[in-house]
Amino acid sequence: PTDVLEMIPWDGxxxxxxxxxxxxxxxxxxxR
Structure with a gap:
């Protein structure tokens, strides 16, 4: 879900x- 992506930054x-x-x-x- 997009919400999760927002909570977890790619950097993290x-x-x-x-x-x-x-x-x-x-x-x-x-x-990946």
Missing amino acids: CKAKQIASAPRTEDCVGCK
């Missing part, structure tokens, strides 16, 4: 901050 995903993301799947998509 790059920093491997999956903990901040409520869903690990969302973070995985960012890494």
Whole structure:
């Protein structure tokens, strides 16, 4: 969902901050 993306900035995903993301799947998509 777009709401999740807004909550998790791409930079945060790059920093491997999956903990901040409520869903690990969302973070995985960012890494892709």
